[in-house]
Amino acid sequence: MPMMSFKSDGIRVEETVRVKICELRNLPARSSGSPKSRSAYCALNLDQEQIYTTAVVKNNLNPYFGAETQFEVPRQFRFLNVYVYDKNDPAPNGTVNGALGKVAIAKKDLQKFGGKDQWFPIIPIDADSEVKGKIHLEVAWTNKSLTVRIKKCDGLTLVNRNCDSFAQVTVENPGSSTSSSRLGATKSFKTKTWRKTVNPEFNETFHFDDEQVDYSTAEIKVSVWHESSGGLWGNVFLGEIRIPVQTLDGSRKNDLWYFLNPRDSLREKFSDQGSIRLNIRYNAESIISPRYYEPLRKLILSLPDDDSLVTASAAFILGEICEDKMEVAKPIVRIFLKYGQLLPLIRALGHLEMNTITDVSTLFRGNTLLSKCVDETMRLGGKFYLESFMKDHIDRIFLEQKYCEIDPVRLADGGDLNLNMLNLVSYIEPILTSITSSALSCPSLMSEILSELKQSAKSKYPERREIHYSVVAGFILLRFVAPAILNPELFDLRKEGGRTETVTRTLTLVSKAVQSVGNCLSNESNKVLIKESYMEPIMTKFCSEPYLQSMKVFLDTVSSTNVIHSSFPVKLKEGILTKRAQGRSRFGWKNFKRRYFCLTTQELRYSRSAKSNPLGRIPVSEIQSTQFLTEGSSFDLKNMFQVILSSRQLYIQARHSVEAKEWKDALDFVASRNHLQRERNMFHPDAFIGGHWRCCKGSDQGNPGCREVPSFQVPVDIDVNREVEKVQSLLLKNMEKLSRLHDHCHNDYLSLHKELPQHIQDLTASRYHTLTSMQACVTSLEQEHRHHVKQMYQRNVYGSEHAPIGEDTVNYAPTYQYIMALVGSADRPSPSTPPEITRC
Missing domain, CATH: 2.30.29.30 (Pleckstrin-homology domain (PH domain)/Phosphotyrosine-binding domain (PTB))
Structure with a gap:
C-alpha cells in the first residue's frame, strides 16, 4: 500500500526516529577459523526492513561505531530492530544471514529512552524468531463446540523474496490424556496455500466438536507457514498465536486481529552474545485539522511594530519559559521562515541583545533565543552549502585515518610529533581554503541574517571592526563550521559511521584550528589567548596575516547583501x-x-x-x-x-x-x-x-x-501545522511557568501608574495581553486534541485491524495513556486530570 503518515479519526501522526549506534561490548569470539575476533557491523531495521547499516569495524570484540541516523517514519511499524553482523562469518550455524543477534524494541517503548545512552543485551536469533505480520480470525464457542474461521493475514515475512503461505489451527486442552506435551492436541486443520502474496485471504472455517473436550479450558493455536516442499528444511515458520478460549466471549462471534508472534518455546531463549550501547530519540506529533492551529499560529507570528517591545511577543515569551532554547528555535524558525517573517524577528532580537549586553566579548555568544534561532537557520538553510565545501574533507579524514596527535602528553609510545604535525596541517590548510573560497555560494538567507547582525554591531560600535568580524565569525565559524567538523554526523556530513578514536581526535584538532582563526579575528590585535601550548604552532601558522586576510574577505562577502551570490545548483x-x-x-x-x-x-x-x-x-x-x-x-x-x-x-x-x-x-x-x-x-x-x-x-x-495530479499547497520542507503543534507541546510542558509568569504580569498590569514612562506601560500591557492570549490558545487547542484522541480511542477497538491484540497476552485493555502515547501525546495529562490553565 502507499506509504504515508499514519492517520486516524482526523489525527495525522508524523514520527521521527534518531538512533545513534555507539558501540558493542563483549562479543563472543569466533569458535573456529582465524581471526578469533570479529569484523562487526550493525544494521537498523523497521521490523524486517533494513534501512541503515554502519561501517565495518575489523578485528575487534569491542567495536566502536559512533554512527548516527535520523529519518521520518514512512509507515506503521511494530519493532525497531538493531542487528549485529560479522562480515567474516556470513552464514554461521543457527543464525540468519550472518546475524550474531539483535535488539528488538517495541514501538510503544521508544519514548522511554528520551535521547539517553542505554545498554541492551544482544539476543540470539534464528529463522523462527523473525516474525512479522498479523492475522484476522473469527471464533465462536460453547463448552462442547468451537468454530474458528481464518479470514486473512497481512504483512507476512518474505522467504527468499517469496511467500506461499498456509495456516494451521490446533485446539489444545490440558485435560487431554496426551502426556507428551504441555497441552494435549485434539484436531488440527490446515488451509489451502496462497501463493506469491504476503497478504493471503484464506476465508476458511474449521469446526471442533469433540465431546470429550471442555472447550472453555482449551487453547487455540494458529500457526502460519511458508510452503517449501523442495527446501532442505521443509516448511518455514512465519508466526503463531495462542488464544485461551476463556478470554473470548462465548455469547457471540469474536472477530479479532492478532499480531503474529515467535514460537512460544523461544521466548525465553537467551545466551550471552554481548551488549550494545544505543542512543534513541523518538518523536511523534499528532496533528489535527489546520483550522484549530490558526489562532496560535497568528499569535506566534505577531511581532510588535516597535522592536523594543519584542519581549512582549509570543516567540520571546516561549523562549523565556523553556530551558532548552533549541527546542524553541526549531519550530519558531520554520514558522517565521515559511511566512517570510524571520528577518524581522532576528532584527528585533538582535537589537534587544545589543542594547542589554554588558560584556562586548560575549556578544551573540550565549545560548539565547537569538543565537539558537540563527544556529537553526544556518543548519536549515546552509545544509547543502556546508556539504558543498566540507564533505570531501570529512570523508578524507575518515578514510585515511592518519595520526595527528600533537599533544606530547597524549602521544603514544613511538609516535612522531613532527609527522603528526604535518598530517594535521595537511587537513587544516585545504579546509580553510575551501571555507574562504565558498563565500559566493553562501545562501542568501544566511547572508541577509549575518548582514543584519553585523549592521546592529556597526550601529553601536561603528569604529570597532573587530566586533563586526566577531559577530559574523562567531556564527558562521564558531557556531556552524567548527561544530560541523567536530560532529559531522549531526550535520549530515557523515552517515556511514566508521568513527575511531584517531578520527575523533583529528576532528577535534581541526575544529580547534578553525575556532582559533575565528577568535583571532575577534581580537583587536588579531591575537588569541593560547590555552593549550601544543596548539601554538598551529595558531602561529594559521593566525598569520595571509590566512586572516583571506578570512576577512570571506566574512565580508558572506555578510553582504550587495554581493551577487552564485546560483550554482544545490x-x-x-x-x-x-x-x-x-x-x-x-x-x-x-x-x-x-x-x-x-x-x-x-x-x-x-x-x-x-x-x-x-x-x-x-x-x-x-x-x-x-x-x-x-x-x-x-x-x-x-x-x-x-x-x-x-x-x-x-x-x-x-x-x-x-x-x-x-x-x-x-x-x-x-x-x-x-x-x-x-x-x-x-x-x-x-x-x-x-x-x-x-x-x-x-x-x-x-x-x-x-x-x-494533486496540487501541493505547502512546500514539503516546512509543515506549518506540525511546527505549531510542537509549540503547543512546549507550552503544555511549561504550563506552570506560563501561569506563574501570567500571574506576575497581571499584578504588574493592575499596579501600573500613569507617572511611569510610557514605554514601561506599553510593555507591561502588551506582555499581559500576549500571555492571556497564549493561555487561551493552549486551552482551546488542547481541548480539540483531547476530543480527537477520545474519538480515536473509542473507534480503534482493541483487536481491530488498526489495533491488533499485542505481543504477550490477550488479557490487555488499552488505556487512554497508551492511546495518547501512540499518537505522540505522552506528555499530555489524562482527561481526568486536566491541566491547570487559568482563563483570562
Missing part, C-alpha cells in the same frame, strides 16, 4: 536507485537498471555511477509530481514510485521505504517550487504492462492519465 539528494524507463521508444527495452541519481535545484540526472557521464538529464521544470505505485500491483516490487514528467513517466524503485519517502519528499519539494504552468494535470497511478494501463485498463499508452 545538490538536494543523491544515491543509487533502480530505474525503469517507459515511453521512449515503442520497441525499446524496458529493463530495470541500477543507476546513480542526483537531484539538484536545477535538474534530476542519472548515470551508471557517481563519476560517469549522465545518461539522462531532466530539468526540474518538467517534474510534475511523484506518486507511489500500489504495492503488489506493479512489477511485483516494493518501494516503487513514479516521477510524472511533462511527456512521460519515470519508474523508480528505492531500497527501502525510508529511502523511498526521502526521494519522494525531495522531488515533491522541487515540484512544489516549479513556477511553470503545469501542462499535465492527469497521471496513471499504475504501470503500462501487457498492452494496457493496470489502473484503468486503457490500451492507449499515450493517454495522459486517469487521475488528477
